Amino acid sequence: MAKTSGKAQSRKIVLTLDMGGSKTKAIVQEYPEGKPQVLLMDSEVADVARASVEGIDTEGIPESRAWVGVGGEYYVLGALARHQFRGISQLKELKYELAVPKVCGAIWLAKEKLGLENDVSVYLNILLPPGETQDKVQLETRLKEVFRGFETPAGRMRVRMTYYNVASEGSGVFFHRRRTSGGAIPTSMFVMVGYRNASAFIVRSGVPSRGITSDLGMSWLVNNFVSKTSGLSPDNTSIVEVLVEAGASCDSQVLQKLSRKRKPDEIKADGESMSKALLLVRDEYWRAMARWLRSRREDDVCELVFCGGTADYIRPEIDAYFEKEGIPISWHGDIVIPDIASSLGNRMTDVVALHEHMVLEFDRVTNYERSQSLFDAPTVKPDSVTDIEVKANTSTRLVPNYAPRPVPKEFLTMSDKI
Incomplete structure (x- = not known):
């Protein structure tokens, strides 16, 4: 890794970003020894005039007053966009198209949380649906241009992008599973189901395919529910x-x-x-999901790996269906969420695992020896591991308790080399 030139070196951060349809979720830390922190912002974005941002209150937590000025255009983000400017999540827009203001907003938020100066160096990792990763070159070009200087509540920021990576949704879970299994992954289909969409890719001989994306996220179910109710x-x-x-x-x-x-x-x-x-x-949502999975699953797939908060929501249907099909299911790659990310549970699995993978890669490339875990082990243990009863579509059945199990000792041991 090249060092930043100049008399005063800018501080380096690793930022891993998941621009979900309901939340922008990120993990950030100073590299190498900083402790990871979680950054969360609501997903809404609103374009505004410069005069609008000049009137925004400078007090309060950073998450509630985030805005950026990019190339003469101004955007308010998160809770501020939703409450004050009628911003929307823009679920029909490509995540790539909203990436620039969201990335700039996340970097400003990281600066505020970590006490950084307005000049920073960033190792940037972004999760996108498989259908949008081909836009990574255009996004990189645009970010490099914007990083020469963009406006924030703390003044003009300049960013040196020391490293840039775009990964398909589900990649963090895949990397963790590959490492913890010693590379011996059976032919598997990784399925990430979030708020905005559902994505899937197949892994053969440890190599993931390009993957595909559908609109079968939680928003599909919500819109269907609203259409069948009043008010x-x-x-x-x-x-x-x-x-x-x-x-x-x-x-x-x-x-x-x-x-x-x-x-x-x-x-x-x-x-x-x-x-x-x-x-x-x-029932309608699960049937649509099952049809989509049947159309994409190939005959040699012998395991499915589900991840994402929406997958948890329909877990009874998933378990029942694939039990009949005789296909094993892995949930969230057996990843245990650290305490710092526990507020969103399994919705954080992919971004936490990708951040861990990338820090391990940086350690390997720079020959950095890490003596302790990147994340602290979770302190909250499940109260019970007994089965609980839930009612699925047509009948009552027993399903496993979904509370996280205690973290294995070897989980997130940073001396483990890839």
Whole structure:
């Protein structure tokens, strides 16, 4: 790795970024010895005039006042975009097209969290759907141009991109599984199901294929649910949280939280009608997902690796279906989420694992010997490992408890070389 020239060397950071449809998720650290930190921002973006950013409050946590000026265009990000400027997630836009302001915003947020100066060097890793990774050269060119100087709440920032990498969604889970298995991976299909889309790629002889992407993310289910109910908007950010809480049984009492009625009997009726709608929507969603997987899975695939928060949501259906098919399932590559990323659970699996992989690669290339783990082992242990009962589409069945198991001693040991 080349060192930054000049009298005062800019500090180096490793930034691994997942621009999800519901959250922009990132892991950042100073390299080599800094401890990783999680950066989270809501996914909304809004383009605004310069006069708009001049009036933004300079107080408060950085996540609530993020904006960037890029080439004379100004963008507000996250909670600020949603609450003050009616920003939207723009799920129909390619993630690549929104990448530049989001990357610049993440670098500014990293600067604030790590106490950096306005000049930084970055090892940048970005997760994109397989169908968008071919845009990586155009994105690199655009980022290099923008990094010469862009505006932020802390003034003009300049970034030296020491390293640049774009990886397909699911790559972090793949790299972790390859390392922990000693490279002996059976022919597998890795399936990442997030809020915006679902992606898949096949690994043969340890080599991943290019992969494909569909629109079968959680947003597909939410839009279908909203179309079958009254008084709801897909822009309501609490819908997903309530649907997840309602579980596989589509608990009507939980779904009452989405009712806009005032009378108790009307609220109860809303919950019951939403429960019926959600049961049907789950069934329709899973059938669509199963058709897509059948069309993409090849005959020699002997294992499926599922990851992503939406995959967890339909886990009962996935387990039941592939149990009948006789195909083993691996969940999230058996990765245990460290405490710093535990707030989002398995939604952080891919970005955490890719960050770990890239830091290991930098250590290998620079011959850096790391004496301790990059991430601290989780401190919260599951209360129980007994099976729990959930109701799937048509019948009641027992499925394993999905609480994380204790972390293996060898997990994230940084002296492990690839």
